[in-house]
Amino acid sequence: MAIYMSRRRRSALTRAIGSAAAILLAALASAQAQPIVPDQVSYDLKMSEDPAVKACILTLAIKGSSDETVDFRLVVARTKRADVVAGPAVFGFTISVHDRPVASVHDRQLARRHNAEPHAIGITSAAFVSDRYVAAARPRPGPFADGSWAAATLGTADGGELLDAAAAGKFQIAYTRTRPSAARVFEVTSPPPPDVLTRFTVCMGGLQAVE
Secondary structure, eight states, X not given: OHHHHHHHHHHHHHHHHHHHHHHHHHHHHHHHSOOBOOSEEEEEEEEEEOSSEEEEEEXXXXXXXXXXXXXXXXXXXXXXXXXXXXXXEEEEEEXXXXXXXXXXXHHHHHHHXXXXXXXXXXXXXEEEEOTTOOOTTOOOOEEOTTSOEEEEEOOHHHHHHHHHHHHHTOEEEEEEETTXXXXXXXEEOOOOOHHHHHHHHHHHHTTOOOO
């Protein structure tokens, strides 16, 4: 029995070390990738509200030369109680990667005929990087079941830096895809359009709790 337990523990330790090594290698690959200026960036605002949560979402779609689209979402949310926002604000972001939708009308019709909708691309790491986002306790992104990576914090200082970096439009989105294995770093250099930024600011104003 003692020998069996020892082997089982060694096996678990080996798996843990292997997983940690994979994450480390993915992070190193992203760090070594050369930044790419996207061919196209598109900002928008989305609002989400249900009986439990109200959220303001600044979305950014990044399209590079490869056949994939990066979807970045900056989220500010508060829980609701008796139809009134309450509790601290939650700041966070999500990063996901999808096959780029087909461009031509013929290809779109063919894709619909075969139910070939854009699907999520598996990624092993993702990060939001900016000189304006330097809080020591900033949250580390982690994987979600849908293939995206997300991070969130209740810290107003960390959240403020995240908002400032996104509003300035000077940051990088880095990720490592699984198949085929490749690291990407997109260099975003343009801020949200004034109308989108204004609507996002107004939306966040609506998250103020009623005292």
